[in-house]
Amino acid sequence: MANVLSSILKMFLFSIVCIFLSCNQKKPQMENMVEKWRPAYHFTPDSMWMNDPNGLVYADGIYHLFYQFYPASNVWGPMHWGHATSADLVKWDHQPIALYPDSLGYIFSGSAVIDTGNTAGFGKNAMVAMFTHHNDKMEKAGSNVFQYQSIAFSNDGGKTFTKYDGNPVVKNPGIRDFRDPKVSWYAPGKYWVMVLAAYDRAKFYTSPDLKNWTPTGEFGIPGDDRLWECPDLVKLKVEGSEEYKWVLITSIQKRAPNGGNGTSYFVGDFDGKTFKGDVKKQRWVDYGTDNYAMVTWGNTSGERTLALGWMSNWLYAQNVPTTRWRSTMTLPRELSLVKEGDDYTLVSKPAAELMTLKNSKLEIKDDKNLLVENKALGQCKMAGTLKATSGDVKYILSNSKGEQLTFGYEAKTNRWFIDRTKAGVNNFFTGFAAKHYGPVMTQNTDQNFEVYLDATSIELFINGGRVVMTDIFFPSEGYSKLKTTGGQNTSVVIFNLIGLK
Ligand code: FRU
Secondary structure (H helix, E strand, O other), rough: HHHHHHHHHHHHHHHHHHHHHHHHHHHHEEEEHHOOOOOOOOOOOOOOEEEHHHHHEOOOOEEEEEEEEEEEOOOOOOEEEEEEEEEOOOOEEEEEEEEEOOOOEEEEEEEEEEEEEOOOOOOOOOEEEEEEEEEEHHHHHHOOOOOOEEEEEEEOOOOOOEOOOOEEEEOOOOOOEEEEEEEEHHHHHHHEEEEEOOOOEEEEEEEOOOOOOOEEEEEEOOOOOOOOEEEEEEEEEEEEOEEEEEEEEEEEEEOOOOOOOOEEEEEEOOOOOOOEEOOOEEEEEEEEEEEOOOEEEEEOOOOOOEEEOOOOOOOOHHHHOOOOOOOEOOOOOEEEEEOOOOOOEEEEEEEEHHHEEEEEEEEEEOOOOOOOHHHHHEEEEEEEEEEEOOOOOOEEEEEOOOOOEEEEEEEEOOOOEEEEEEOOOOOOOOOOOOOEEOOOOOOOOEEEEEEEOOOOOOEEHHHOOEEEEEEEEOOOOOOOOEEEEEOOEEEEEEEEEEEOO
């Protein structure tokens, strides 16, 4: 009997090991599978719909990325918070959904903080998420006050959240669009500050405990009726000085420089209650069409300010031709401020961690009319310089189907551009096939650029990141050829990224 039992046990264990091995064998195959249009080093949800980054917070060596997520479809719907984590901002691990809709509504955009002082009483170092509850039933019933702010806390590093039973913590004061709270700790006053979008302006609140909030001020452009979304307030040191300024970042739903929505900013001061800045000086974080709802990570070490945007545009986000998933995040970017004359400019650079992607050099060239043929071009990095004498320069990426994406500099108008008119599939939205322009924003006559390409996106960092252009496109086959035209005295280096062949 003992023998029979022991052989049954052995067979059982043997089959468990077989199942385990066969599962494990399948994994590498899956990982090698290249899905059409899936970027290699940008964050995408494994499947279904994603929009804004939410709850960006750094804790215990981990970057958290929560995001607007609808797990039941590849178009927008009842919003949840999806969740991903990364130790290096390059490789992201998918985590279970963090927040589900409830009786108070869908879970719209918001932020997260680490409550080191246990001000809320949820426990020392609790991760506290603050978000908008969007009550769809109230909206359909014709109410005007269907958006209000709520909180939830996690005591296990963001794995699971408990919603606060006193929600909502900020009731709607009678403003239809009242959402996207971004919370941060204001050290000089030892209290929390929150900025949120209230239709055509930002409103500021303060709180000792994340539960009780007092309105303290607002900032908007008088007479401008554009809708604001996803504001953020950050303190930045002016490069090469001891001066600090505050930057109010805000996404604007229409009339961005190249159409549709975009992320803008104002540079000014914050006295712990409200932001003051020149309303006439609204600048753009990005001159491409595909960086929306960009916000920063909270709790980062030192003085690093890291930001992430949603790499799409509401004009066509729900129609882009990917099917398993929709939307990608931008590269994580490090923000700083430079001052030239009396003007401050927000500078965005790819986060330094992305240097780990740099693999082998594909080609270096010191003159005009370069031609490179390599399958890795669709997912590469380029860095180049232009002299005042360079004139017009074009970098044309193409594939065997005759599709081409062009970026470059136009000397006559002193502008940079990305031209996606012939870049690939574009019939999903009239106006997607377009050429976008960005200014130069430097007093130097020598210019430089850095470009990141990743299957369906181009991120062009111009003149040390003073101007950024982010655009998406959908080639029916990866680009495999690069040709340059014009450009006396230009140089360009091309890097193969993450060992792609
Ligand atoms: C911005 C936005 C936010 C809102 C969320 C809803 O893209 O409209 O204002 O909270 O998306 O998904």
